Amino acid sequence: MSGAAASDVPELTLRAVTVRFAGLLALDAVGFTVAPGTIHAVIGPNGAGKSTCFNVLSGVYRAERGSVRLGAHDLTRLPPHRIAGLGLARTFQNIVLTRGTVADNLMLGRHVLTRSGFAATALRLPRVVREQRRHRERAREIAEFMHLGAVFDTPVALLPYGMRKRVEMARALCMEPRVLLLDEPVAGMNAEERARTSDAIASIRASLGISIVLVEHDMGLVMRIADAVTVLDFGRRIASGTPAEVRRDPAVIRAYLGTGDEGDEGEAGGRHDPSGHGDRSESHEESR
Numbered sequence: 632m633s634g635a636a637a638s639d640v641p642e643l644t645l646r647a648v649t650v651r652f653a654g655l656l657a658l659d660a661v662g663f664t665v666a667p668g669t670i671h672a673v674i675g676p677n678g679a680g681k682s683t684c685f686n687v688l689s690g691v692y693r694a695e696r697g698s699v700r701l702g703a704h705d706l707t708r709l710p711p712h713r714i715a716g717l718g719l720a721r722t723f724q725n726i727v728l729t730r731g732t733v734a735d736n737l738m739l740g741r742h743v744l745t746r747s748g749f750a751a752t753a754l755r756l757p758r759v760v761r762e763q764r765r766h767r768e769r770a771r772e773i774a775e776f777m778h779l780g781a782v783f784d785t786p787v788a789l790l791p792y793g794m795r796k797r798v799e800m801a802r803a804l805c806m807e808p809r810v811l812l813l814d815e816p817v818a819g820m821n822a823e824e825r826a827r828t829s830d831a832i833a834s835i836r837a838s839l840g841i842s843i844v845l846v847e848h849d850m851g852l853v854m855r856i857a858d859a860v861t862v863l864d865f866g867r868r869i870a871s872g873t874p875a876e877v878r879r880d881p882a883v884i885r886a887y888l889g890t891g892d893e894g895d896e897g898e899a900g901g902r903h904d905p906s907g908h909g910d911r912s913e914s915h916e917e918s919r
């Protein structure tokens with residue numbers, strides 16, 4: 632499937648981003664760069680600041696200090712719809728679609744790109760009908776690409792959980808983003824759904840050439856598909872590099888296992904093995 636030309640995908644850069652909630656430093660001068668066309672994972676134990684980072688990138692939270700840039704554009708003070716309009720689409724961790732068919736949900740994603748105004752749409756002018764048809768064709772193409780072609784006209788409520796999460800990803804792709812933010816895309820999935828979604832993410836990068844920023848607790852997935860990893864702990868960037876580099880970084884191992892003192896592991900709830908051999912995805916399965 633065709634997507635953004637590689638030259639269209641700009642670098643995404645966070646510089647010294649600081650976010651504070653009533654005195655708590657959720658992000659403390661965090662910076663990293665997402666190279667065009669790469670999968671960049673942001674990992675870290677619970678409460679490390681990953682979601683806050685995503686919310687700053689998508690304009691939901693505003694940085695107290697620092698900046699976010701997408702190529703020539705300064706996103707730091709822009710509202711979410713302007714950021715989306717510049718080509719940054721996101722999925723949400725806890726949203727499970729329940730309404731409409733797959734096609735309806737994907738067409739919502741096309742809404743950002745629709746030119747016709749309310750009156751023209753209500754009057755069903757020929758050019759509006761043509762535009763709608765074009766959007767629907769593209770939505771179907773994206774559905775096929777995400778292995779959802781067979782259920783294009785099926786109500787999402789009838790689909791299994793893993794497929795609904797893929798519909799959400801397809802909806803974000805329907806915005807024709809240059810950067811896709813995926814917030815825990817495999818949380819709650821069983822092993823088969825995880826494998827399918829992981830393949831889908833890898834083919835988005837390979838076929839569309841867009842950048843992907845990924846927050847994920849499933850270390851196996853991160854180690855398999857990420858090109859670069861930024862590790863946060865208590866709001867600070869403690870490491871960055873390739874998956875192989877960060878998995879053997881002593882600061883990362885300490886962060887995931889607690890202080891390193893014996894018997895400390897139990898207390899460090901939510902701290903997991905960054906090696907990718909044991910991950911907490913099993914607990915997600917239990918929680919479904």
Ligand SMILES: Nc1ncnc2c1ncn2[C@@H]1O[C@H](COP(=O)(O)OP(=O)(O)OP(=O)(O)O)[C@@H](O)[C@H]1O
Pocket residue numbers: 652655656657675676677678679680681682683684
């Ligand atoms: N809206 C908010 N108001 C107050 N504190 C917040 C808010 N959002 C996040 N925090 C706090 O900021 C810190 C970072 O939270 P954040 O959700 O970004 O971490 P996380 O790495 O995404 O964690 P998890 O893996 O559990 O989702 C935590 O201490 C959290 O309690």
